[in-house]
Structure formats: C-alpha cells, structure tokens
Amino acid sequence: MAGAWPLAVRAQQAARVAQIGFLYPGVAAVASTRIAAIREGLHAIGYVDADRVEFLTRASEGDPTKLAPLAADLIERKVDVIVPASPLAVRAAQSATSIIPIVAADLESDPVGSGFVASLAHPGGNITGVFSDFPEFGMKWLQLLKEAIPTLSNAVVLWDPSTGSLQLNAVKAAGHLLNVKLEVIEIRAIAEMKLGFQTASARRPDAVVILSSPIFGTDPKLIAELALAQHVPIATLFPDIARAGGFMAYGPSLVGTFRQVGTMVGKILQGFHPADLPVERPTKFEMIINLKTAKALGLTAPQTLLVAADEVIE
Structure with a gap:
C-alpha cells in the first residue's frame, strides 16, 4: 500500500490541480491568513503548482458540532489532503477517512497519546502534521x-x-x-x-x-x-x-506553524506517504x-x- 501511494498521488496531480481541504474550527475570515501561510510553505518546499492549488475551506464558525459534517463534505469532494486545525478537527477528519492524507495543525494534543499517530518518527497511518503539546x-x-x-x-x-x-x-x-x-x-x-x-x-x-x-x-x-x-x-x-x-x-508563531504544515502538505503532494513523514514540532516562537x-x-x-x-x- 505504502509503495503504491506516491504513484497514485502523482497520477492524480497530473490529471488536475490539487485540492486541499482546510477544516477550521473558527471563522472563515481568520482562516484566510492560515491558508496564505500554508501556500508559502508549498512554495518553500518547491511544489511547482503552489499558486494553482485550490483550498476548500470549511469553517465551523466556532461551533464544534459542525466539524464532523464539514469533514464529511471534504471527503465527499475527494480532496487530495485535509488540513485540520485543532484537536477536535483532527478527530473529525480521522473519523471521516483512513485513506485521504491528513496533515494536522494541532497546538494542544499529544499526537501519540491521542491516538493520532503510532509514533512521532513513524506515524504509521494517514495522519501526520505539526503538533505542540508543550506543558x-x-x-x-x-x-x-x-x-x-x-x-x-x-x-x-x-x-x-x-x-x-x-x-x-x-x-x-x-x-x-x-x-x-x-x-x-x-x-x-x-x-x-x-x-x-x-x-x-x-x-x-x-x-x-x-x-x-x-x-x-x-x-x-x-x-x-x-x-x-x-x-x-x-x-x-x-x-x-x-x-x-x-x-x-x-x-x-502561528504563521510559522502553518508554513511548516504547508511544507508537509507539499511533500505529500510530491509523493510522500504520511505514514513515513515524521511529526514536526513548531520551530519558531x-x-x-x-x-x-x-x-x-x-x-x-x-x-x-x-x-x-x-x-x-x-
């Protein structure tokens, strides 16, 4: 399965512009600044279609009960990668799919303790991302x-x-x-x-x-x-x-964190499997x-x- 993933991703990218589902627990107006940082990360990693990537934003407007149906909508639209921001958003995405790659932006969870990944170095499933559980x-x-x-x-x-x-x-x-x-x-x-x-x-x-x-x-x-x-x-x-x-x-730095997320998304769009893409920690404070x-x-x-x-x- 892991070996087939990059070929499938490349074939998909050859057919159309990539779509990234952004699952955000806040208001859509704030989400735009996060998306801009993600796109910067795509540029930084050298993803050639960074400017053409389409973001499908699904914002719950501060209502956590909306996250599950919003995640389901992104799955139905067959996005290439889901970027959930927050523990509840990651959980909603995890419950919705075990196939579509998920790159989390989660500043609260212990990713191993929460059951999102098997280990930081080898996540082992379809979830990786930037996590910060610094007490x-x-x-x-x-x-x-x-x-x-x-x-x-x-x-x-x-x-x-x-x-x-x-x-x-x-x-x-x-x-x-x-x-x-x-x-x-x-x-x-x-x-x-x-x-x-x-x-x-x-x-x-x-x-x-x-x-x-x-x-x-x-x-x-x-x-x-x-x-x-x-x-x-x-x-x-x-x-x-x-x-x-x-x-x-x-x-x-929230801008720095979402830029990191963007580089990880870029790697997946270039063929990396999330199972083999180590979890990252924020690097700028x-x-x-x-x-x-x-x-x-x-x-x-x-x-x-x-x-x-x-x-x-x-």
Whole structure:
C-alpha cells in the first residue's frame, strides 16, 4: 500500500490541480491568513503548482458540532489532503477517512497519546502534521504575568475542555509553585466568551490566563476587547490577541506553524506517504507585549520583559 501511494498521488496531480481541504474550527475570515501561510510553505518546499492549488475551506464558525459534517463534505469532494486545525478537527477528519492524507495543525494534543499517530518518527497511518503539546507554556504564561505584576496572587484560567488537561495541569502546577491562586472557567464555544469574561471579572482576578484552544484563537479582536472592557490583563498563546489589544502573548508563531504544515502538505503532494513523514514540532516562537494596553491597565512592564519580547506594541 505504502509503495503504491506516491504513484497514485502523482497520477492524480497530473490529471488536475490539487485540492486541499482546510477544516477550521473558527471563522472563515481568520482562516484566510492560515491558508496564505500554508501556500508559502508549498512554495518553500518547491511544489511547482503552489499558486494553482485550490483550498476548500470549511469553517465551523466556532461551533464544534459542525466539524464532523464539514469533514464529511471534504471527503465527499475527494480532496487530495485535509488540513485540520485543532484537536477536535483532527478527530473529525480521522473519523471521516483512513485513506485521504491528513496533515494536522494541532497546538494542544499529544499526537501519540491521542491516538493520532503510532509514533512521532513513524506515524504509521494517514495522519501526520505539526503538533505542540508543550506543558511548559502553562508555566511560562504565569511566570511572565508574575514578572509583569509582582503582586499577582490570584488569576482566572479560561480553558476549553476539548483540548484535554495537559495545559491545565501545567498551569495549576505553576500556580502552586508561584503561590498564585487559580480559578478555572470552562469555555466550550466562542459564543461563551463574553459570559466567560464577565464571570472572570466578577472574581476580581489580578490577571486572566487563556489556555491554548482554536476557540480562543478564532476571534482575536473580540477577546482583546472583552479583556479591555473588564480591565483585566491577559496572557495567551495567540499573538493576534496581543496585537489586537490583549496584554501579552507567548507561544509558537502561528504563521510559522502553518508554513511548516504547508511544507508537509507539499511533500505529500510530491509523493510522500504520511505514514513515513515524521511529526514536526513548531520551530519558531514569539513573545509580544502590548505596552499601550499595559499603560491603559495601569501596569508598568519591567524593562527585562520588554527586552526579552520579540515585539513591543506602543
């Protein structure tokens, strides 16, 4: 089977322009920036038809229940590769097909522990991709907040249960180590964000930690505005939230991550089998401090933090 795959892919590509199904848990408007990065990755790997590749975007608009039917639609359309973003999207694609190659962009899952691949070096099935299950981020976000707010003693954690408990356990451990009391609020859909911030604000926290989830990354402007409206500093994985007015972001570069995904998709379109294409980790990370927001919140970001940041917004 593995030996026949490249021939089948080449024959398919000779007949028509490749189609990539992008299964996205957020809003379609945000998906376009991810797709642009994937196309950059296709160029970087030398895929000759990078500009002609057709992307079929299926966005759930923040409703996780829509992912399964959207995945089924991509299967019905016989796309050449599926790129699901988020654990739930990967699971939906995995349930829909064991044949079409899947290149995941998943910043929350342990790919082996989740049953997506047999091993990082030899995925063994039709799934590979870029995965980031670094629990260290949970510690880092709280450490950075503690550096920015030395009096930090209590914080609210916004957590999407669909992403699993890895990050949550890490941030709880960090809270214990740093003597910061944490309260967890579950957010299961983007429609719950406003109530989530209102509930968080009622707890009068010193800060809010937003754990990694596609739900939280799908509408950066909304989250930044909610945080500013409640006058609360936030730390998150997503740089776009900090650029939109959130206080701080630290994590993998999303553009860099989707560019990596694009190179992996390009390899598959050139004949590689996903079973033999090792799982990759994000290679570029960035820290962003919004100094304008810090001033609006009455915070004085220490010079050590500003020097360490990759980008300071003034």
